[in-house]
Amino acid sequence: MLDPFGAPPAWLRTLVEPYAIALKSPTLSEHIHEVIGSFLFYQFIHSVVSPWLSPILFPRSYPALSARTKLNWDIHVVSLVQSVLINAAALWVMFFDDERRSMSSGERVFGYTGACGLIQALAVGYFIYDLIVSVQHVKMFGIGMLFHAVSALWVFSLGFRPFVNYYAPVFILYELSSPFLNIHWFLDKVNMTGSRFQWYNGMMLLSVFFCCRLVWGTWQSVIVYKDMWNALQQTWSAASSSPLATPVNIGAHVFTLRDGGMCVDETCARANAEIARFKDFTAGGVPTWLVLTYVASNIILNFLNYFWFSKMVDTVLKRFRGPPADTPEAKKLDQTSSNVSQLAQDAVLGAASTLEENEDAALRGEKVSSALDTGISEDLRRRRTDLIADLPGPGS
Numbered sequence: 001m002l003d004p005f006g007a008p009p010a011w012l013r014t015l016v017e018p019y020a021i022a023l024k025s026p027t028l029s030e031h032i033h034e035v036i037g038s039f040l041f042y043q044f045i046h047s048v049v050s051p052w053l054s055p056i057l058f059p060r061s062y063p064a065l066s067a068r069t070k071l072n073w074d075i076h077v078v079s080l081v082q083s084v085l086i087n088a089a090a091l092w093v094m095f096f097d098d099e100r101r102s103m104s105s106g107e108r109v110f111g112y113t114g115a116c117g118l119i120q121a122l123a124v125g126y127f128i129y130d131l132i133v134s135v136q137h138v139k140m141f142g143i144g145m146l147f148h149a150v151s152a153l154w155v156f157s158l159g160f161r162p163f164v165n166y167y168a169p170v171f172i173l174y175e176l177s178s179p180f181l182n183i184h185w186f187l188d189k190v191n192m193t194g195s196r197f198q199w200y201n202g203m204m205l206l207s208v209f210f211c212c213r214l215v216w217g218t219w220q221s222v223i224v225y226k227d228m229w230n231a232l233q234q235t236w237s238a239a240s241s242s243p244l245a246t247p248v249n250i251g252a253h254v255f256t257l258r259d260g261g262m263c264v265d266e267t268c269a270r271a272n273a274e275i276a277r278f279k280d281f282t283a284g285g286v287p288t289w290l291v292l293t294y295v296a297s298n299i300i301l302n303f304l305n306y307f308w309f310s311k312m313v314d315t316v317l318k319r320f321r322g323p324p325a326d327t328p329e330a331k332k333l334d335q336t337s338s339n340v341s342q343l344a345q346d347a348v349l350g351a352a353s354t355l356e357e358n359e360d361a362a363l364r365g366e367k368v369s370s371a372l373d374t375g376i377s378e379d380l381r382r383r384r385t386d387l388i389a390d391l392p393g394p395g396s
Helices: 010-022 028-057 067-096 105-110 114-136 143-160 165-189 196-241 266-274 288-321 328-333 337-363 368-374 378-390
Strands: none
Touching (some): 010 028, 028 067, 028 143, 067 165, 114 143, 114 165, 165 196
16 A cells, blocks of 8 residues: 555655665655654644643643643643554554555565555654653653653664564554553543543453453564564575675565556556565665564563553452451451442552553653552552441441
């Protein structure tokens, strides 16, 4: 699929192209207008839209926030908008990009489509915004958030080589849980902690986090590892069989001949030809260091996802374990099923709060255990204590 926004202005492409080639990121010059546009869009939301619209929508909550919390609020607004937009765009590309769907294993590593390049550009624009915010407020958010911004920008920028351009919309779907996490944060700030709406949102957060990050993410990680291993073998094989004076060229072994014979219009033919458009830049194969960079980053991210989810599950289990079975409190808990339902709601909210604290602690470079020791919010703790105290006694 071609990039729906088309090519950048000729003057901009001419200006950027020498730098893009020098950085071995030739597709960057094809999407530089989208990188700049997305960055300006998110910065506009942060600096103008959120400070103007938030007091109108939340006249009691937003003005009463401290300067630090207002900054956090504006950042969460940007995160919410970005995660919704880029997830929608990624799903659209995955469902409607026929050329992407037809790629072979090698093409998934070395191939290119403009639509996948668009997803990379939107992500890079946001991570540039994130990097600037992290640098400006490094004392507030910590060095961990700065490293996170740098790492995310680095990994997605490498896609402009192009490298695993196919997987741009695949792994951006990790962000499917982000809207629910942001909503959970906002509900705390507008005094809706423990509300039924927050509980429903927490249920969606836990479900989507498990499905998109653990199930979907692990499955796709295995596939991309396999594709990159095949690409490495092709690179090593070509290098070992070529004379020293002959440059390695694996293009003939990677790209399928596409003559556009099945196409009925020029757009389809151009989209098919676009897959191998940058084969001259990837003719030498894939560097080993590049594969190792992606594998290491992906393993770390997957480890964090499993770790965070295990802590969420632990939070839920702790909420249901309650006091020992032979204590009066436990006997009271067994007498009223509605209160057990209330504990279930609190457990979900507690798990959502634990996830939020975990991610915040990790981004700030703090020890995750310190965030976990805090547990769920004090409001939820008091509600659980009051719930046990209010249960009817044996004689009620």
